[in-house]
Amino acid sequence: MPVTDVATDTENLTMTVTADFAAPVERVWSAYSDPRQLERFWGPPGWPATFTAWDHTVGGRANYTMNGPRGERSSGYWEFLAIEAPRRFEVLDGFTDEQGAPNEQFPPMRMDFTFAPTADGTRMVTTSHFVSLESLEQVVAMGMVEGTKMAMAQLDAVLQDLREYAQGKGTRVELLDDTHVRITRLVEGPRELVWRAHTEPELIKRWMLGPDGWEMTECEVGLAAGDRYRNSWAPVGDTEGEPFGFEGEMLLVDAPRRAVQLERMQGTDGPDVLNDVNFYEEDGATLVTVLMEFPDKDTRDEILATGMAEGMEQSFRRLESAVLTV
The missing domain is CATH 3.30.530.20 (START domain)
Structure with missing residues (x-):
């Protein structure tokens, strides 16, 4: 399991996920900057994502929908706030309705992804910033911690040649x-x-x-x-x-x-x-x-x-x- 630590900080309103991958930084970066590769792991097992829009520029936006096994759908977006290839990118992540309009019931969170080389490959640290304690507790109750761990476990298959x-x-x-x-x-x-x-x-x-x-x-x-x-x-x-x-x-x-x-x-x-x-x-x-x-x-x-x-x-x-x- 690539995820080595998940820490929630109720004082600073953050959730930090640390994961280690046996692949160079450039390879991990490419998985996060290509929507076709993202679709293979962005979403826990049983909820694969489909990216319907992808503008990988600062100020650009990506739209995606995760499709559940019983026909359920959950849609969201990324607004790219910063891109510093291949070391870091930052997005505003939020839920949308099926037409792409932001869901006001779930405030967006800012997510900061950093990639650093290690002796065995790459360490990725993802820090999610929430607007309130209620928002943090809401996503934890929705199973974000467990879902993130299972989603990250799918990335090993993406980073390697299939054979x-x-x-x-x-x-x-x-x-x-x-x-x-x-x-x-x-x-x-x-x-x-x-x-x-x-x-x-x-x-x-x-x-x-x-x-x-x-x-x-x-x-x-x-x-x-x-x-x-x-x-x-x-x-x-x-x-x-x-x-x-x-x-x-x-x-x-x-x-x-x-x-x-x-x-x-x-x-x-x-x-x-x-x-x-x-x-x-x-x-x-x-x-x-x-x-x-x-x-x-x-x-x-x-x-x-x-x-x-x-x-x-x-x-x-x-x-x-x-x-x-x-």
Whole structure:
């Protein structure tokens, strides 16, 4: 986790976040001065940002919207107050409505970003200045500290070449908190084809099988928000195990970038698990990121203990060998 310290000062009305990155100052600076790179980490997991305007000059303005997994939207802006590449920049950060007008219920805060070289890379210090104690307490209550930590944890993948970051590391599971898990897997293939492999039944049945010895007996996909879907598996031959399946509802579909769904075991009343799947391509490889949101820690631990990650890894290997190479 890049964030090493978060300190709130109620006397001076500031929040200071310190983070260390294994990359030179110029590389970290470039991530903060390019809206396409910012979109990959400005916003906590499950709330990716889209920058709709970008004027990277003193007095210029950037507009962005963060998109939640259930269709929620939160919009904001940066007004650039100072730019001293590659060491420092300062912005006025505030909330807006969907038309870009400032939200008067949430006063803007001034944010100062500084970048300094270290023996191992770069130390970034971000100081947020608030207009009142009430404003500071308001953003803390909204989860700004936790959200900042999780958002910064996404920056490592941006600062490295995608293959350097993920190639050969298999299916990786990160426990973000008691109810959120992030799973990542680099797939050697273009995003368009990886997306098709996740959404076309004839392709899904060729790879999404988990451990050897199982077959997919039912595959009904959802391709739009509100669609229902249903998948079932059964053992083949002498393989031990009982047939099982999942079903649920699509909450968001943004082809070929993102799909969000609610999922539950067939024949049960839940609990529902939210799966937020994102696809990012770089140089012909696609990073598949699954953010799972569980109703509680016990459900999280129970599902992870089933060997889910191992089954996913076997499926991803089958995807690369049986689908993407054909």
